[in-house]
Amino acid sequence: MSQAPQAGGLSDRLVDGLLDLISEGALAPGDSLPTVRELATRFAVTTPTIREALRRLQTTDAVRMRHGSGIYVGDGIHRMLLPNPNSTPLKDEHIVQLVEARLTIEPGIAALAAVNRTVDDVERLARAVDTAKRAPDDNRPKLNFHRELAAASGNQVLFEVVDSLLSARSREQRALRAQIENRVRDYEQHVAIFLAVEAGNAELARRLTEQHLHDLRTTVTDHLGTPE
Incomplete structure (x- = not known):
């Protein structure tokens, strides 16, 4: 019978023990974990106690508990940075x-993407560019260009920084997009960045992305009436 580490409080020890179980078993997102009863026996605690530890892991998507199905490793298990979904x-x-x-x-992310992009990254970036041309009632999955650009950089920390900004601040990001009056220019800038990344031209990708976001900053400051 496995025992949880002795340092820290019981809940902390159980969380650490569950994470060790996932790591030592080389479990990936989507893989199943033992049942609550089996985990309680494994760590010599009651089922309500193990459920409390699982709920803590669930809040960061490290595990997912599906009623009537079981416990699974979540997509958040490998995240290093976590957005705050409850900020004002x-x-x-x-x-x-x-x-x-x-x-x-x-x-800098765009420059890295131009160096590190894979065939799959290029395909997803192309689909992200195409997303902007779709009709509002098009139900195909929508890809965010800047998130896919960060993914193509090959740097997990940088991806999570951008992903956190886009996910946790989705309300503000929608407001920012609503302020973009020249949609054609915005789309053409995305296309140009994509082509630079596809061609492996890091300096051009960097420069185009800088200009793209500089234009966004100008739009925002003009809209809010704040000095640049």
Whole structure:
């Protein structure tokens, strides 16, 4: 019978023990875990206690508990950064800071993507570019261009930074997109960045992404009436 580590509180020890179980078993997202009863026996605790530890892991999507089906490893098991889904709406000056953060980070990401992109990355970027041309009632999966660009960089931490900004701040990101009046230019800039990444031209990808986000910052500051 496995015993949880002795350091820390019981809940912390159980969380660590469950994570060790996933790691030592080389379990991947979608793989199943033992039942609650089996886990309780394994760690010599009651079923309500093991459920509490599982709920903690569920909040970060490290595990997923499906009623009537079982317990599975979640997509969040390998995440290093976690967005805060319960933060309050950003003030105007923070929205500008959000764009400035992206302006600082994403040009370098585009350059890395041009160097590290795979065939699959290029295909997903092409589909992300195509997403912008779809009709509102098109129910095919929609891919976000900037998220796919970050994924193509090959750097998991950078991907999670961008993914966290886009996921946790989806309300603000929608507001930012709504301020883009020149949709044709926005689309053409995405196409140009995509072509630079596809061609492996890191410096061009960096420069085009910087210009793209600089234009977005100008649009936002003009809309909010804040100085650049």
